[in-house]
Amino acid sequence: MTKPRKSVLLALALVAGPFLSAGTAHAEAGFGGSLGGSADTTNKSTGKTLASQVTYNTSKNGTGKSTGTLAPIGNYDPPACWYEPGWTPDEYEKEFQRRWNVGSFSGAGEAYAAEKARYIEGKPYKDFNKDKSGEGMFWGTVYDWDRLKGDDYKDCSQADFWVDNGDDPPVENAIDAETLAKLAYNAIQVPDTEITLAPKAATKVNLPTWAWLDKADFHKVSVTAALNVGGWNLSSTTTATPVSLKLEPGTADATLFPASGECALNADGSIGEPWASGKSAQAPPCGITYLRSSGEGTYQLRATVTWEITWTASTGETGDLGTGSFGTEQAIAVQEIQAVNR
Template structure:
């Protein structure tokens, strides 16, 4: 959506049952896989012993109602990035109500940032009049209807080991920027930035009788596109905010989504209206 990324890794809790099942399954799969290298078997065996028969006993199952295991989690889409390797602490036990001794333990804000990365924005094309073929020096109206251009929200939640938090991240469209695809053009307004209307739409639909009016949002091409087309780029800016458990909330960096549309511009010196 923008030039900002949510965390590539973080720590989150697992119940004693979940953690023991995970370790035992990993151990069984490793030692029973044909051709598995001996160092891999030795490594997973040492890891298992640490939590089953070493520093901890039987995965702290006898304390399952008193705390939880905290484990490092990496964003699957970014696991090769250096930032995803920063969460390198081995799983550790935290008693209920205690603060995990790491900087990037999951919080409502972390959930909000992760939800931000999961928001699917609509690939909305602006409506144009004339629709795909316009004329030189003829203002082309552009608009987005509020029905297809509205808020989008994603909620992320976590309920494990006495920790019950959630966050909802909402993307609200606030403006549309038009880039004609050529220097031989003018935009309405001159900045090319069309702000949102009171009814959550952007721009104004063209209607009969408006041919002599200046569109509140649009473009005017000053030269023909010849045998080709111009790539009109419509970029929507989304304002991002979040609310979470315990009244937490705030803003996240704005997101942008751009879409190109082909526009044919014909050279006609006079237009009958």
């Protein structure tokens, strides 16, 4: 895309455009990844089949025993719909025929007449713009049904339209670098937050428990979303970088180190400090001292990592999407220190 559009916040409202009477575009699960996490994003009432042309490179995504999606914090506004290139003139003719079942369709009335005039009779497109084959594409709407709210749709309800290669699409919600960055965000997986503890699964009342994450197991991840179709070639890489660890002991009867429970990233990319012999009585830079026994049960220690989200595009554009978080729980048994009476 030679003239990248600036980002737009994707708002929606339910107002059908002229061609939406024939069918509403949807993002199909499995085409470069499910856009909304749903196994079936088909609009069953209309059946229009514009699948998203966006593809994903997840080779630098999070890996490990288990991974999870980030809970967005801050200025991340997930895209619920957008316009993108979908058809060449020949492809659009087939799509038109499929929608209207040309040859057996009857009783179409004014709706069919209006669409025939728009795409075949030159008002404004003559014979599906076949005289401009290779010079552009028809654009349509992609909806992420899981993200639509209330009476959304309005801003992505325009009838399918033609755009010449290199021209800016004449709509607000055309896919752009930031939209791709947000779609990449949706595909990011981060490793679970299983921190190392000393003592491990069981500790003692009033004994400092050290907590840390090694740099080798705790690193940034990224996903690239790309649109490469016709004359439009654009990509954005969204990167999640870990910045801090928050400890929640699972009980009010505990002292946190530091007092906020927020353990910052060290200069080498790790968090906290490994316990070593002779440090048992010291206050850890990142850790917990439990003040009461867990009895026959355990406390659920929750460790949540905050990730900073940034993106860069093939156009040179950059931005940030705030922060995201992902946390897991570990069962901690806290025992009383047994004293021997003589």
